[in-house]
Amino acid sequence: MPERADIADWITEHLPRGWFEDVEVRCDKDEILVVGRLKPVADEPDGACIARFRETTRERRMQIASAAERRFGRKVSWGAVCGPTEHLFTTLSVPAMTRLRLDERRVLDTLIDAGVARSRSDALAWCVRLVAANEEEWLSELRVAFEAVERVRAAGPAGNPPAEG
Incomplete structure (x- = not known):
């Protein structure tokens, strides 16, 4: 990729x-x-x-x-x-499938009941936007770290998977 x-x-x-x-x-x-x-x-x-x-x-x-x-x-x-x-x-x-436990579903249902979202899908998207808005610095650091990992991976040996032990 x-x-x-x-x-x-x-x-x-x-x-x-x-x-x-x-x-x-x-x-x-x-x-x-x-x-x-x-x-x-x-x-x-x-x-x-x-x-x-x-x-x-x-x-x-x-x-x-x-x-x-x-x-x-x-x-x-x-x-x-x-x-x-x-x-x-x-x-x-793009749809994103997820499995949620009762307490997690209750969060989404509360947002629906309060009129913040129309559906669980909308409520989950709202939660993701909230995290993105409030944790941008942390997410940015995580993205930078991941890009470094991708560069190291790309510089490594190509097409040689590790041997099974």
Whole structure:
């Protein structure tokens, strides 16, 4: 499986010059999300700048996405940031199966009963967003550590599984 850095490099190489001031590539096993920072335009609201970018680049973005999907076996989604406004275009919503015990299900059901969520799926997504918002520093450290492990693994011997004892 390609590393995030390899995917980000490939995406960055295929983006037309001038589209973004800066670009961030986020990915997991299912999706590659390309989020670019747009240069604000005087007297144009940030949302309008994003909408204009989305419309004028649609065909080329689809071409880049198709090539990346063939190469990396993942769907490609796009987004843009202008000023403080971020808008993600058509991102994936992937089901995640989990087994929960009674006390864990009660947490989700409480969120439903309180009107915070419509379903257990929504309640679980709400919980994940809450953890992400409150534990970002810890999650960032964990991601950095994992990337280091991936680099060490990639530098090791290829195709030689450990001998069984």
